Amino acid sequence: MLPKSEDPIKIITIERHILEEQLQFPDATGVLTQLLYDIALAGKVISSRTSRAGLAEILGRTEEVNIQGEVVQKLDRFADLTIYRLNDHTGRLAVMASEENEHPMPISNSPGKYVLLYDPLDGSSNIDYNIPIGTIFSIYRRRTESGPGTLEDCLQPGRNLVAAGYILYGSSTMLVYTTGQGVHGFTLDPSVGEFLLSHPNIRIPEPPVYFSVNLGYRMFWSEGVKRYTDHLQGLDGGMKALSLRYVGSLVADFHRNLLAGGVFYYPADFKDPKKPQGKLRLAYEAAPLAFIAEQANGYASDGVRNILDITPTSLHQRTPLFIGTRSLVEKAEAFIREYDSVRV
Ligand code: AHG
Ligand code: MN
Ligand code: MN
Numbered sequence: 001m002l003p004k005s006e007d008p009i010k011i012i013t014i015e016r017h018i019l020e021e022q023l024q025f026p027d028a029t030g031v032l033t034q035l036l037y038d039i040a041l042a043g044k045v046i047s048s049r050t051s052r053a054g055l056a057e058i059l060g061r062t063e064e065v066n067i068q069g070e071v072v073q074k075l076d077r078f079a080d081l082t083i084y085r086l087n088d089h090t091g092r093l094a095v096m097a098s099e100e101n102e103h104p105m106p107i108s109n110s111p112g113k114y115v116l117l118y119d120p121l122d123g124s125s126n127i128d129y130n131i132p133i134g135t136i137f138s139i140y141r142r143r144t145e146s147g148p149g150t151l152e153d154c155l156q157p158g159r160n161l162v163a164a165g166y167i168l169y170g171s172s173t174m175l176v177y178t179t180g181q182g183v184h185g186f187t188l189d190p191s192v193g194e195f196l197l198s199h200p201n202i203r204i205p206e207p208p209v210y211f212s213v214n215l216g217y218r219m220f221w222s223e224g225v226k227r228y229t230d231h232l233q234g235l236d237g238g239m240k241a242l243s244l245r246y247v248g249s250l251v252a253d254f255h256r257n258l259l260a261g262g263v264f265y266y267p268a269d270f271k272d273p274k275k276p277q278g279k280l281r282l283a284y285e286a287a288p289l290a291f292i293a294e295q296a297n298g299y300a301s302d303g304v305r306n307i308l309d310i311t312p313t314s315l316h317q318r319t320p321l322f323i324g325t326r327s328l329v330e331k332a333e334a335f336i337r338e339y340d341s342v343r344v
Contacts, residue, residue: 012197014040014175014186021181032139035092035114036163036177039137040186040195042083043167043175046121046135047188049078050169067102067316075127076100079120079135087116094142095149097315099284104315106148114162115140115153117284122166123249132170134251138288139163154315158287158308165288166251176202176255178295183258202258204298208325210262211242212253220269224339225303228332232263250280254289254323258296263324265332267303277318282310286321299326303336 018036022028064072080100087093088105092112097104099119116139123133139162142153158164165177173188175195185199211232218226227236234241242262247253253264268278280286290300290307300307300323310319322332 014195014197017184017186017197018179021179024181031092031112031114032163032179034090035087035116035139036165036179038086038090038092039083039116039165039167040175042079042086043135043173043195044188044193045082045086046075046079046167047169047173048190049082050075050133051173066100068099070124072100073121073124073127075133076121076124083116083118083120083135083137093149094144094147095153097154097283099281099316102316104149104151104154106150108148111142111146111148113142115142115149115156117154117288119281119284122251122285123247126247126249131247131249132168132252133249134169134255135167136251136285136288137165138284138291151315154283155312157311158290161287161291161308164291166255166292168251168255170252170255174198174255176258176292178292180291180295183292183296199259202296204258204293204296204325205261206325208257208261208263208328209243210245210257210260211328212244212246212257212262212264213266214246214248215244217269217271220271221267222336222340224336225265225267225332227339228335231331231335232328250285250289254293257324258292258298261325263322263328263332265322266320267322268320275318278320280318280321282307282312282317282319283315286319286323287312289321289323293323297326298324299329300324301329301333303332303340 018033022033062072066072091110093107093114094111095104095106097117119136140156163179168174176185183202186195187198188195231238232242266278266280286307293300302320322329
């Protein structure tokens with residue numbers, strides 16, 4: 001028996017954690033466990049490339065422009081291909097869909113029962129400045145019976161999510177996920193190449209500390225969002241001012257508010273008539289993070305309704321997003337109800 005002082009710390013790898021979590025479900029086949037493990041593996045590969053981006057000639061732009069009309073960064077393309085190639089032959093998926101590809105990518109050979117939607121690299125504009133970036137993923141059960149998956153399998157409300165998570169390539173690489181049994185965070189130990197449980201049962205703490213928004217777009221916001229922002233800054237005397245933190249990587253800004261308490265929002269803005277619903281995409285940015293937020297006692301809204309209740313009508317559909325501490329998100333809805341006659 002080891003003396004107490006020498007007990008090895010309880011090392012829980014992500015594989016062990018997912019397996020133990022799935023054992024609660026008698027009908028669990030282990031496929032979801034393997035799928036989550038495949039995503040963790042993709043995270044390790046992308047992390048190793050990201051940490052050497054400056055050296056491995058992986059910085060900078062390709063000559064391509066993606067469906068979003070954005071120039072594709074080399075790391076975007078690398079992350080996109082890594083996730084696709086690690087999942088296109090496993091027999092676990094019926095279809096995949098990525099921010100970087102206009103159409104869904106059906107799996108023809110032995111299609112499986114799950115659907116994977118992903119933003120391979122979130123925060124691309126920050127790649128060349130060594131600011132944290134991330135990967136976001138959503139997992140659904142397929143809706144179609146058999147054969148290669150279809151767009152119908154991809155256009156599901158967040159309420160149907162089986163699992164969701166993100167990988168944050170920051171000062172350390174973290175994987176945070178939920179399967180509806182709470183939110184759990186794992187930190188990559190590069191020396192052993194394993195994600196180890198570092199943040200079990202994450203709950204958004206009270207009171208909130210931060211608000212995260214790009215104040216540079218204030219002139220394009222509705223009256224309700226402007227007054228909400230004044231409220232968060234204590235300008236209307238309604239609350240103690242919060243601190244502003246915004247790095248322009250959704251995953252990093254969301255993660256900070258998840259752990260410290262606060263709200264992130266990217267409202268509808270009227271600067272770009274092509275994007276009246278704001279910049280963020282429902283299927284592979286807002287919905288997966290909304291599932292995580294709700295599982296951590298938070299909330300996510302488009303300013304009017306719960307993000308998880310919105311059924312996408314197109315793959316790259318954008319949505320305004322208010323996400324984090326429940327009371328702060330509900331306050332945003334209240335200001336929009338009171339001051340914005342035009343419904344979001
Ligand atoms: P992506 O790099 O996947 O296109 O996402 C970028 C998004 C999101 O990460 C971030 O919150 C937002 O863009 C920042 O947009 P602004 O630069 O307009 O504030
Ligand atoms: Mn993104
Ligand atoms: Mn992206």
